[in-house]
Amino acid sequence: MPKAICLLLLLLVPLSVQAVDLHTDWDQLLKKHVHQGEVNYTAFKEDEKKLDVYLSRLDATNPGVLSRNDQLAYYINAYNAYTVKLILRNFISGRPVDSIKDIGGLFSSPWSISFVHIGGLKMSLDDVEHEILRPRFNEPRIHFAINCAAKSCPPLISEAYTGAEVEKQLQRNTVSFLNDPKANYVAGNTLYVSKIFKWFGVDFGNDIGGFVKKYAAPEMLGTINGAGSDLQVRFLKYDWSLNGF
Incomplete structure (x- = not known):
């Protein structure tokens, strides 16, 4: 050719x-x-x-x-x-x-x-x-x-x-991480989240609860909605240990 x-x-x-x-x-x-x-x-x-x-x-x-x-x-x-x-x-x-x-x-x-x-x-x-x-x-x-x-x-x-695939990959990652109880969870009226939300709050519209609700599984979403205006946000300790071996 x-x-x-x-x-x-x-x-x-x-x-x-x-x-x-x-x-x-x-x-x-x-x-x-x-x-x-x-x-x-x-x-x-x-x-x-x-x-x-x-x-x-x-x-x-x-x-x-x-x-x-x-x-x-x-x-x-x-x-x-x-x-x-x-x-x-x-x-x-x-x-x-x-x-x-x-x-x-x-x-x-x-x-x-x-x-x-x-x-x-x-x-x-x-x-x-x-x-x-x-x-x-x-x-x-x-x-x-x-x-x-x-x-x-x-x-x-x-x-x-x-x-x-990046749109699907981002969506899948976000849902998975936000619903991982080791990384984010609700207890009573308090939403405990990764410090990522503290460091980059502006990227999430300074509305952590609102952002999490968009991707929360039914149980987490129900608890957040139940807290209403009493919802408090706390940031979890960040583990900087290597993610492997």
């Missing part, structure tokens, strides 16, 4: 298909090393070269040519993949750190380290979250998709995000 025709056919491939192919390696790694939200970092370390290939592919991709949903999936995957990379690059004596907060210096957090290379730009995890994901997409459910490598963080799912 002439080269010109091959090039034309390549250009005609839908961007959504290209975007799905982009995350294949990451999807395989997640399925292999993440089980019910728990990450096997030791086994992940053995596949670090494959992760690096995926990260290089993200860096070589211009997200600006992707659809909005494909961009959203791109940045969520990038955040999660680079969080895993951060843990892998900080192994001590062949073992991962006990907490992501053990990484960084006296005046720097793990999220402020500029080691993320995506779309030809160098940035930090904070940049991805606060300069791109939050302001650009205005989507509070991203907080239940990006993973901070801690036990109290919404779990890392065992599949890559894709533009075609």
Whole structure:
């Protein structure tokens, strides 16, 4: 087949298909090393070269040519993949750190380290979250998709995000996390929620109860409604222990 025709056919491939192919390696790694939200970092370390290939592919991709949903999936995957990379690059004596907060210096957090290379730009995890994901997409459910490598963080799912599925994935994650009694629950007239709601209250319209009610299962919803205007909100302690081994 002439080269010109091959090039034309390549250009005609839908961007959504290209975007799905982009995350294949990451999807395989997640399925292999993440089980019910728990990450096997030791086994992940053995596949670090494959992760690096995926990260290089993200860096070589211009997200600006992707659809909005494909961009959203791109940045969520990038955040999660680079969080895993951060843990892998900080192994001590062949073992991962006990907490992501053990990484960084006296005046720097793990999220402020500029080691993320995506779309030809160098940035930090904070940049991805606060300069791109939050302001650009205005989507509070991203907080239940990006993973901070801690036990109290919404779990890392065992599949890559894709533009075609990201809406369903965000919805599923949000419902699952908000109805997990280890993360959020109601006792009497008090709604106990993750500190995520404290840190990012503005993203939830400063209406935590209202947001939770949108996704609450019938039993939780009934209890919240029963409390009415007497509903109190309290924030649970955040466990920063590593979400794996």
